Amino acid sequence: MSSGDKREEEDNDRFPDGALRLRNPHISEMEQDILYHLALGSGSHDLQEMFSDVRFVCMGGTPKRMEQFAYYIMDEIGYKLPAGTTLLDISFQSYRYSMYKVGPVLCFSHGMGIPSVGILLHEVIKLMYHAKCRDPIFFRLGTCGGIGIEGGNLVISESAVDGLLQPYLELPVLGQMQRRPAVLDRQLAHDLKNLRREDDPFTVTVGKTMCTYDFYEGQGRLDGAFCDYTEEDKLAFLRKIHAENVVNMEMESLCFAALCHHAGVRGAVVCVTLLNRLHGDQVSTPKEVLNKWQEYPQMLVARYIKKALGLPVAVPQRSHPQVVKCPRQAQMVRQQSASFE
Numbered sequence: 089m090s091s092g093d094k095r096e097e098e099d100n101d102r103f104p105d106g107a108l109r110l111r112n113p114h115i116s117e118m119e120q121d122i123l124y125h126l127a128l129g130s131g132s133h134d135l136q137e138m139f140s141d142v143r144f145v146c147m148g149g150t151p152k153r154m155e156q157f158a159y160y161i162m163d164e165i166g167y168k169l170p171a172g173t174t175l176l177d178i179s180f181q182s183y184r185y186s187m188y189k190v191g192p193v194l195c196f197s198h199g200m201g202i203p204s205v206g207i208l209l210h211e212v213i214k215l216m217y218h219a220k221c222r223d224p225i226f227f228r229l230g231t232c233g234g235i236g237i238e239g240g241n242l243v244i245s246e247s248a249v250d251g252l253l254q255p256y257l258e259l260p261v262l263g264q265m266q267r268r269p270a271v272l273d274r275q276l277a278h279d280l281k282n283l284r285r286e287d288d289p290f291t292v293t294v295g296k297t298m299c300t301y302d303f304y305e306g307q308g309r310l311d312g313a314f315c316d317y318t319e320e321d322k323l324a325f326l327r328k329i330h331a332e333n334v335v336n337m338e339m340e341s342l343c344f345a346a347l348c349h350h351a352g353v354r355g356a357v358v359c360v361t362l363l364n365r366l367h368g369d370q371v372s373t374p375k376e377v378l379n380k381w382q383e384y385p386q387m388l389v390a391r392y393i394k395k396a397l398g399l400p401v402a403v404p405q406r407s408h409p410q411v412v413k414c415p416r417q418a419q420m421v422r423q424q425s426a427s428f429e
């Protein structure tokens with residue numbers, strides 16, 4: 089599809105003010121829509137009042153990473169929590185995903201793998217629709233295995249493929265295989281790449297991402313509980329996909345790309361490599377170093393958000409206060425939304 093066709097399709101996916109149209113006629117006919125895994129609902133919460141100012145949706149595997157990102161982006165955009173309040177996990181009652189709102193930025197953990205990120209994306213896309221958010225941009229801030237790239241460097245996905253190099257998400261629906269193209273926004277990928285600075289401790293590569301259904305055999309590792317192939321078989325496969333411009337492997341990009349594209353949402357996947365898979369399988373780098381590396385995708389995405397908000401892009405500062413889970417969800421979100429200048 090040409091970029092012109094894509095733009096036309098996106099225009100049909102939005103109302104003139106940029107709010108998302110939903111490609112599901114049933115939702116508007118329902119009395120209320122329960123976003124079960126977020127512990128939110130269109131009947132129980134005023135989603136427009138709580139979330140209509142959201143412009144950026146950032147997600148990654150673990151609750152801790154996304155909590156840290158929430159505090160980091162708070163510092164970066166100069167967002168102030170009201171006196172006496174703390175950042176809350178808005179979805180704490182779901183015990184599934186975590187969710188933090190920092191002014192125009194919504195942060196989620198998505199767990200591991202396509203089923204987990206897929207359920208989250210359905211509910212977040214519906215949340216954007218109910219809240220009438222305008223032109224939201226989605227980011228996945230992840231970790232991955234590099235192919236020919238050493239640990240501690242960034243990969244921005246230009247597109248995603250499955251373990252057979254197929255560029256679409258397959259899902260059996262009503263007994264038929266449904267295919268959705270895993271397309272990512274190339275302009276967004278290149279804008280992000282251009283935010284790398286000379287003094288950054290990481291390189292940034294734009295390339296294809298292989299998204300697998302498993303971390304061990306699915307990614308050709310020799311160190312799972314089972315393995316029926318040799319090291320030579322593994323290396324031959326990794327070299328073959330590298331020759332096809334696959335530069336990393338992870339477990340969510342295919343679904344993220346397919347659902348963002350189908351919803352008409354601009355999306356980017358920025359992952360830090362934890363190792364170079366051409367050199368091994370085990371993630372043996374010390375935890376403190378891995379934690380530092382996980383901040384790299386956040387640095388790039390924070391720069392993008394700051395630039396989009398018209399803020400000067402300065403050297404990032406970090407602080408990690410304690411998160412307190414608070415039951416007064418809607419009231420706190422309202423207060424937090426109101427305090428962003």
Ligand SMILES: O=P(O)(O)O[C@@H]1C[C@H](O)[C@@H](CO)O1
Nearest residue numbers: 148149200201230231338339
């Ligand atoms: O965002 P994360 O770090 O969870 O992404 C990758 C893919 C899998 O979810 C997980 C495997 O360790 O890491």
Ligand SMILES: O=c1cc[nH]c(=O)[nH]1
Nearest residue numbers: 231232233337338339
């Ligand atoms: O090798 C890796 C590292 C992180 N995440 C993956 O899916 N694979």
